[in-house]
Structure formats: C-alpha cells, structure tokens
Amino acid sequence: xxxxxxxxxxxxxxxATVSRVLxxxxxxxxxxxxxxxxxxxxxxxxxxxxARNFRRSESRVILIIAPNITNPYYSHILTGxxxxxxxxGYSALIFNTANSEEREKEGMEMLKKRRADGxxxxxxxxxxxxxxxxxxxxxxxxxxEYDPDVPFPHVSIDNYKAVREVMAYLFALxxxxxxxxxxxxxxxxxxxxxxxxxxxxxxxxxxxxxxxVAYAGLDYSFRSGKEAAExxxxxxxxxxxIFCISDTIALGAIAAAxxxxxxxxxxxxxxxxxxxxxxxxxxxxxxxxxxPCYELGKNAxxxxxxxxxxxxxxxxxxxxxxxxxxxxxxxxxxxxx
Amino acid sequence: xxxxxxxxxxxxxxxATVSRVLxxxxxxxxxxxxxxxxxxxxxxxxxxxxARNFRRSESRVILIIAPNITNPYYSHILTGxxxxxxxxGYSALIFNTANSEEREKEGMEMLKKRRADGxxxxxxxxxxxxxxxxxxxxxxxxxxEYDPDVPFPHVSIDNYKAVREVMAYLFALxxxxxxxxxxxxxxxxxxxxxxxxxxxxxxxxxxxxxxxVAYAGLDYSFRSGKEAAExxxxxxxxxxxIFCISDTIALGAIAAAxxxxxxxxxxxxxxxxxxxxxxxxxxxxxxxxxxPCYELGKNAxxxxxxxxxxxxxxxxxxxxxxxxxxxxxxxxxxxxx
Numbered sequence: 001x002x003x004x005x006x007x008x009x010x011x012x013x014x015x016a017t018v019s020r021v022l023x024x025x026x027x028x029x030x031x032x033x034x035x036x037x038x039x040x041x042x043x044x045x046x047x048x049x050x051a052r053n054f055r056r057s058e059s060r061v062i063l064i065i066a067p068n069i070t071n072p073y074y075s076h077i078l079t080g081x082x083x084x085x086x087x088x089g090y091s092a093l094i095f096n097t098a099n100s101e102e103r104e105k106e107g108m109e110m111l112k113k114r115r116a117d118g119x120x121x122x123x124x125x126x127x128x129x130x131x132x133x134x135x136x137x138x139x140x141x142x143x144x145e146y147d148p149d150v151p152f153p154h155v156s157i158d159n160y161k162a163v164r165e166v167m168a169y170l171f172a173l174x175x176x177x178x179x180x181x182x183x184x185x186x187x188x189x190x191x192x193x194x195x196x197x198x199x200x201x202x203x204x205x206x207x208x209x210x211x212x213v214a215y216a217g218l219d220y221s222f223r224s225g226k227e228a229a230e231x232x233x234x235x236x237x238x239x240x241x242i243f244c245i246s247d248t249i250a251l252g253a254i255a256a257a258x259x260x261x262x263x264x265x266x267x268x269x270x271x272x273x274x275x276x277x278x279x280x281x282x283x284x285x286x287x288x289x290x291x292p293c294y295e296l297g298k299n300a301x302x303x304x305x306x307x308x309x310x311x312x313x314x315x316x317x318x319x320x321x322x323x324x325x326x327x328x329x330x331x332x333x334x335x336x337x
Numbered sequence: 338x339x340x341x342x343x344x345x346x347x348x349x350x351x352x353a354t355v356s357r358v359l360x361x362x363x364x365x366x367x368x369x370x371x372x373x374x375x376x377x378x379x380x381x382x383x384x385x386x387x388a389r390n391f392r393r394s395e396s397r398v399i400l401i402i403a404p405n406i407t408n409p410y411y412s413h414i415l416t417g418x419x420x421x422x423x424x425x426g427y428s429a430l431i432f433n434t435a436n437s438e439e440r441e442k443e444g445m446e447m448l449k450k451r452r453a454d455g456x457x458x459x460x461x462x463x464x465x466x467x468x469x470x471x472x473x474x475x476x477x478x479x480x481x482e483y484d485p486d487v488p489f490p491h492v493s494i495d496n497y498k499a500v501r502e503v504m505a506y507l508f509a510l511x512x513x514x515x516x517x518x519x520x521x522x523x524x525x526x527x528x529x530x531x532x533x534x535x536x537x538x539x540x541x542x543x544x545x546x547x548x549x550v551a552y553a554g555l556d557y558s559f560r561s562g563k564e565a566a567e568x569x570x571x572x573x574x575x576x577x578x579i580f581c582i583s584d585t586i587a588l589g590a591i592a593a594a595x596x597x598x599x600x601x602x603x604x605x606x607x608x609x610x611x612x613x614x615x616x617x618x619x620x621x622x623x624x625x626x627x628x629p630c631y632e633l634g635k636n637a638x639x640x641x642x643x644x645x646x647x648x649x650x651x652x653x654x655x656x657x658x659x660x661x662x663x664x665x666x667x668x669x670x671x672x673x674x
Contacts, residue, residue, distance in 0.1 A: 046449060061452065063430070070412040078406065082433050091443060093400070093430035096419050106428060112383065115398065115452070222618055255619055281559055282592055282619055 002043035010039035059117055062304060064094045065107045066122040068219050071248065072276040073293065074122065077143065080297025081120060088305050090117070099218055105130070111138045118304045121145075121152070125186035135314060139307035143300035144291075145187045153307065153316035155299045159189045162289045162322045163196035163243070166271055169324070170241050171204055174333035175269060179212040179239035181228045181249050183220060193245050193273070212239055216249045225252025233260055233268075240268065240333050247272035247279045250286050254329065265331030275325055284328035292320050339380035347376035396454055399641060401431045402444045403459040405556050408585065409613040410630065411459065414480065417634025418457060425642050427454070436555055442467070448475045455641045458482075458489070462523035472651060476644035480637035481628075482524045490644065490653035492636045496526045499626045499659045500533035500580070503608055506661070507578050508541055511670035512606060516549040516576035518565045518586050520557060530582050530610070549576055553586045562589025570597055570605075577606065577670050584609035584616045587623050591666065602668030612662055621665035629657050 008015045013032060020028050021036040028036075039045070064081055066074060078094065085092035093116070097103040110116050111134065118139035124131075126147045134140055135151045146154035170178050180197050182190055198208050214232050217224030225244060229252060232239055244250040250272030254264050262268050264284050272279060275290035299318055306312035345352045350369060357365050358373040365373075376382070401418055403411060415431065422429035430453070434440040447453050448471065455476035461468075463484045471477055472488045483491035507515050517534050519527055535545050551569050554561030562585060569576055570593060581587040587609030591601050599605050601621050609616060612627035636655055643649035 059452065061447075069406060069415065069431075070409065072407060072409075075407040078433055079435060082435060086440070091432065091447065093432055094406075095428065095430055096415060098416060098419060103423070110398075110428065115396065222614060251618060258619070277559060278615075281588060282595070 002045040004045070006043055007036065007039045007045050010043060011035040059115055060090055061116045062090050062092050062301070063107055063110060063116040063119040064092055064122060065097060065104060065119055066094055067097050067099045067104075068123075069094065069096055071220055071246070072278055073220075073246065073248075073274045073291075075276075076293035077122065077297040077300075080294040081143075081301045082297075084298045084301035088301070090301075090305075092301070101125075101128075108134055108138075111140075118308050120300050120304055123187065124150075126188055126191070127186060139304055141300050141304040141307060144296055145189055148188065151314040153303050153312055153314060153318075155296055155303060155318040155320065156189075157291055157296075157322040158319050159192040160196045162273075162324070163193045164200055165324050166243055166289060167197065167200035167204075169326075169330070170243070170269065170271070171200075173241075173269065173330065175241040176204075176206055176333075177212065177237070177239045177241070178206075179214065179232045179242045181214050181216050181225060181232070181242060181244045181253060183216050183218060183245060185218050190245060197243065211235060216244075216246075216252070220246040220248050222248050222252045222255070225249030226256045227252075229253035229256035230260075233257060233262060241271070241330070242268065243271045245273050247274045247276045247286055247288055250288070250329070251278060251281075254284070254286070264329050267334070269330040269333075271330055275323075279327070287327045287330040288325050290323040290325050292322070295320055339382040341382070343380055344373065344376045344382050347380060348372040396452055397426060398428050398430055398453045399638070400444055400447060400453040400456040401429055401459060402434060402441060402456055403431055404434050404436045404441075405460075406431065406433055408557055408583070409615055410557075410583065410585075410611045410628075412613075413630035414459065414634040414637075417631040418480075418638045419634075421635045421638035425638065427638075427642075429638070438462075438465075445471055445475075445477075448477075455645050457637050457641055460524065461487075463525055463528070464523060476641055478637050478641040478644060481633055482526055485525065488651040490640050490649055490651060490655075492633055492640060492655040492657065493526075494628055494633075494659040495656050496529040497533045499610075499661070500530045501537055502661050503580055503626060504534065504537035504541075506663075506667070507580070507606065507608070508537075510578075510606065510667065512578040513541075513543055513670075514549065514574070514576045514578070515543075516551065516569045516579045518551045518553050518562060518569070518579060518581045518590060520553050520555060520582060520586075522555055527582060534580065548572060553581075553583075553589070557583040557585050559585050559589045559592070562586030563593045564589075566590035566593035567597075570594060570599060577604075578608070578667070579605065580608045582610050584611045584613045584623055584625055587625070587666070588615060588618075591621070591623070601666050604671070606667040606670075608667055612660075616664070624664045624667040625662050627660040627662050629659070632657055 004018050008018045018036050021033050082092045095107040121142045123145045124142050124147050131150045140152045142152050142154035144156050201208050214228035216228045242253050250270050253270050257264050257268050264270050272286045272288040275288050279286035341355050345355045358370050419429045432444040458479045460482045461479050461484050468487045477489045479489050479491035481493050538545050551565035553565045579590050587607050590607050594601050594605050601607050609623045609625040612625050616623035
C-alpha cells in the first residue's frame, strides 16, 4: 500500500505539503495541489484516518461497555445504541467485560488513548470511585444501571416505582407470603427493587422474612433462578408469589415449580422484570415489567453525542416510562393457602 | 490536557526532539532527554497512543463482526474470543452489523483505517466477492460460518457430517416423514445441513417433499421457528419428526406442537442444533448437535493472532468436533403413524 511518503516522492513535494493538501489548507499553490492529487490517484493512496483523527482527536468510534451480553435484556438496548450511533456517523463497538472490573478499566483506558470518543456504560456498579477521574475529561453516559455518586449523565427507568406497582398488584390478588429472587450485585436497580419490595411489605404491615429472599447468580441465568426458586419452594410454609428481578430468573422459577408439580398461576404466582421475548415462549406467559430497551439505548447514544459536543450537563438524568404487563403467570391467592 | 507541543515548549526543545525521546531514540543528548522527562512529569503529559500506534501501525484492537448477537449461540463464541484476545494482549470489540451488509463493510473499513489490527467474521455469507480485496492485505479469520471462495482461514465444525448423524438416528427410530426447518440465508452451514438432509433421504430411498421443508427467519428466532412448525403441523399427513437448524427454532417447534396438543416426543420428534443453555429450560429437553462454541472462539482468535504475525496460510482450515447429544425430544415412531 502507498504511504504518504510515496505520494510526496511521486508528486515531488514534501510530506508536509501532502499533509497540507489532505487537510485542505489554503497555503498550497493550485498547481502543486493538483500534482499531489494526481499522485494520490495514481498510487491509489488512502489517507490514513488514524493519523488524521489524531490531528482532529476524533475516532468516530464509541464504546459500549457491557458486562454480560448473554442476557437477552441487552439485545434491544444494543440495537438502539447501534442504530442511533450509525445515524450520527459513529461506529458503536461493544466491549464485553464478562463482569470483570479489570476489563472494564481496560475499556475506559481506550478513551484515554483516544481510540474512542466516548463510552456508554451498560451495567455500572455502584461505589466505583475509580471512575471519577474519567468524569471530567471524557464523555461517558450510563445506561440502565448507574452510580448516582459519579457525575455521568444517565438514562434509566424508575425501578422503585415499578416494583411498588408489582407489589400493589400482588396485594390486590390477596398474596401475603411474597418472596423475591434478587442477586448479590451492586446494581442500583437491584437495591431499588429490594427497597420497594421491603417498603411495600412494611407499609402493608407484613414482616420481611429472611427465608423469603433468595438470590440468583450475577448473570441472572435461568439455571441460577431455578435453583433459587427450588430453595424457596422447599419450605414447609412456602410463598404463594415470587417476584423475580429478571424474566430469565422468572422462567427458572416457573421451571422449578413445574418440576415440583406446583402449577403457575393456580398454586404459585410468578412475576418477572424486563419483558424479553423469552417470556412468551411457553405457557404460562409471564406477567412482567416492560422496559423500553430500544429507547434506553437510543437516548443513551443521543446523550453521549451531546456530551461529546459539550452540550449536556454531566448531572443530566433521564427517566423513561416502564410498563406493567399482565399476562398469565400471576393469579389470585387460593383460599386454603 | 497537555499536548506534545506544551512539553516541547516547557523543555525548550522542538516537538521532533520530544518525539525522539518518547520513541527512545539514541540521537538525543542525556541532558536534553532529562529536560523532556521533567516536562512530561510536570505537565502530567500522556503520550497519545493513537499517534504512537499510527507509527507502529498497531492498534492492539481486533474486531468481531457479528450479525445478530441476540442468538444465544454466539455468547460462548464471543467469550472464547474475548478471553483469548485478552491473554494475547488484545482488546476484542464487537461490531454488531444487525444483518446489514452495509454495516459489515463499515466494519471492514476500520481495518483499512488501521483502527483495528484484524477481524473475525462470525457469520459470513457465501458469495461476497467484495471481501476479496481485504484478503491479501488484512488479517481476517472466519469463525463458524465461512465463504469457501474467499481466501481467509476458517474454523468450524463439519455441518454435513453432523446432520447425516441426525438423519441416521431418525431412521433408526423408524421415522420416514422427516421435515426440516431451515432459513433462507446464504450461510454455508445452512447449505451443508440441507444437502445432508436431502442426501440422507435420497440414499434411504425416500422422496424429498417440498411440503416437508419450512423456513424460519434470518434471525433464527423462536417466533419464526414456531410459525414454520405451525405450517408443517397443519398438514393432513404431517411429519413424525422435524430437524431444526437451531435450538431456538426447535424450541419454537415444540411450542407449536404443544399448543396443538401434539406431544413431544410421543407424537412428534424434534431435534435441534447448537446445544445452547435454553435447550434445558423446559421438558422435553432437546436432543441436539452440540457445537464447541468456546473452542471455536478461542481458535479463531489464535488463528487471527498468527495471521497478524504472518504465520498462517490464508487457506488454513480447522474443523472441530461436534457432539450428538441425546436428551428427551426424540422418540421412536408410533406404529399407527
């Protein structure tokens, strides 16, 4: 491949002159510029964009830093970001951290090294002070999960409010022994959903029992949800309803119930969260909280674009509407329970 | 942030001298170099890696060009690539093309622009002559799907052999009216699986009937698999077995059967392909062909590394072993069928 030096030699000018022509600077005579263009044409030279971007300090790449893209919850968010990035002239690249903070740091280092113009954090843990050094100098947006103590803009739904609606619905159906399957992570969504679960029980005058709280894995996998539900359902005085913090976990809970001969929703109510496609694979279809995933992704990318262009406050906060979706997996508590 | 010019000004030397010091060239006097180091220290200057990489023509980034990361089939491949890239000192970034050839081209352009050192193509269609221009000059590896006419190395399983085993098993169970759910894409795996299906029927002296072949969507989604199965099962003389080219499609086929009151495997045998986690969510667990996904990813990355270092033939071909896994969704044909 031809280099800029080859072009300079061919056109009998200096490398600096070729560079000036490439940058459309006016200081080059028309005749000289024409000679450079002819040489570029002849040698099929492609200006090295990496070098041009270095000058402009722009890579036109944005990074999506994601912990675990296996969860179907992420797919529409990623599509929303990708489509919007495309419209705005950016390539969106996904950096899969596999839940490792080490790799997350490696991803952020790419901003320092100017290999990307900005980043969207898809599943920020809380309590990560190390991020603060990026806050001032680099355009970063938090999507869905966020650390409220780090000054990055974020877009999410109101997790607390959503779970209060779930709990109100369960109370209306007559449930009192309500379990939850959570996860031992540091996501704000997990904290807010747990707080809403406990506050709702408390306001209803019901105790928060330790043996009604179970935990799925960090990956919210089907298998770990199933195991957590097995523990809940093995109790003598088992719950009549389980609220799961993700649909995949809820699928696991339904599978656990089926294997024990416990019917959903006749004997057990199960409610999920997210509204992924999998909720409608097998009956009972899952009653759940729908998140506007594509819109979350789209708005995160727009916010990042504004940040890159210095037009958005770092404390900016956007809350999108969730949707409580009633399907088949929740029912009235039986009289004899 | 300090620039190289700031450092030069502070150290009272030229930018070229700072550059020589950064590149550890010997032509700079010790006293001058010390002045530059002191200025770097004082101004907290971070050498711009983008520029350094431009000189070395190395970004230490590799791209994974993927069509549709929603399919759980890709998750372990992506992890295999990511882990191996990490060990080899590379960041692996995923470029989600959402099945658009336009975006695929955009991804490949990043190689030209030196934003990445190489690329792994995860779902190459056949018949894409436009790729040939990259073959000579850029390190590219095809993983799982490949175009045999483009001189990129590739790693995959033997799709033809795998489906011949599926068919032999179905014949052994007494099935003769065997349907298949395929997809109208240009993947070599789809062609080879279809050829194996037809060859096996032919050698068994059975006709290849048009109404036994149905098509799921390009995304191999559950919903499209279910719709394809509904068509197959609506026939008067319906098949007693369905071979599906993916597990997600097979899940759809089982759901379609269940809704019609057709029992799997008692009334209908369903076989999948891939062995993703979802095959073991609900009974019947799916009989399927397991692909060594993590290993596919790992080997693709190793091959790419060798290509980057000029140590691998572009025609290199690696075939990994599949595994036929018997679970619950296939059974003997009933006598009255």
